[in-house]
Amino acid sequence: ETGVTQTPRHLVMGMTNKKSLKCEQHLGHNAMYWYKQSAKKPLELMFVYSLEERVENNSVPSRFSPECPNSSHLFLHLHTLQPEDSALYLCASSPDRGPYEQYFGPGTRLTVT
Amino acid sequence: GENVEQHPSTLSVQEGDSAVIKCTYSDSASNYFPWYKQELGKRPQLIIDIRSNVGEKKDQRIAVTLNKTAKHFSLHITETQPEDSAVYFCAAPGRYGNKLVFGAGTILRVKS
Numbered sequence: 001e002t003g004v005t006q007t008p009r010h011l012v013m014g015m016t017n018k019k020s021l022k023c024e025q026h027l028g029h030n031a032m033y034w035y036k037q038s039a040k041k042p043l044e045l046m047f048v049y050s051l052e053e054r055v056e057n058n059s060v061p062s063r064f065s066p067e068c069p070n071s072s073h074l075f076l077h078l079h080t081l082q083p084e085d086s087a088l089y090l091c092a093s094s095p096d097r098g099p100y101e102q103y104f105g106p107g108t109r110l111t112v113t
Numbered sequence: 114g115e116n117v118e119q120h121p122s123t124l125s126v127q128e129g130d131s132a133v134i135k136c137t138y139s140d141s142a143s144n145y146f147p148w149y150k151q152e153l154g155k156r157p158q159l160i161i162d163i164r165s166n167v168g169e170k171k172d173q174r175i176a177v178t179l180n181k182t183a184k185h186f187s188l189h190i191t192e193t194q195p196e197d198s199a200v201y202f203c204a205a206p207g208r209y210g211n212k213l214v215f216g217a218g219t220i221l222r223v224k225s
Contacts, residue, residue: 042218
């Protein structure tokens, strides 16, 4: 599959569960991003990775834990989430960090019950 | 720049009319200004972008204009069609150039 893929596409989890979101890019890009998209704050940047190194963490609560094992894969580990964390989580990649087009994945629709 | 303001938040136009969405940014060093379209249930996709060395760029029915002095840029859609209905986001580089900062989005509805 080409472009940016995300799994799962939908996830329902309880507040005590632990789950992980996966993102994979097949574009040879060096930078990857996690965004949270909700009705109240569209496209809220969470994390930026460049060449597997985290270069930005936008004051995200520790219940969200990112992992970038290589430049093609990005994970978001979730634990003890709150109902207000329900949102669409989008992954994106770009050739390098900075002023370049970002390619988005289809997103994971997360519902926390 | 680090702050990107986008207006209006919603815009309804009649099919065939033009639509204009405007964004302002705060960092005068910003040099890249993309526009993304997000259809319902789909991912955001780039539709046009402009770099600071030009003032206008066109691609068929869409165009982007940039005013560096006033620190604002606008998306223009002419001869709107129902399939133009979507949420449109502008963006500009953040401080230190690590990221893009997105505007809050504009919901465009094209009525047929």
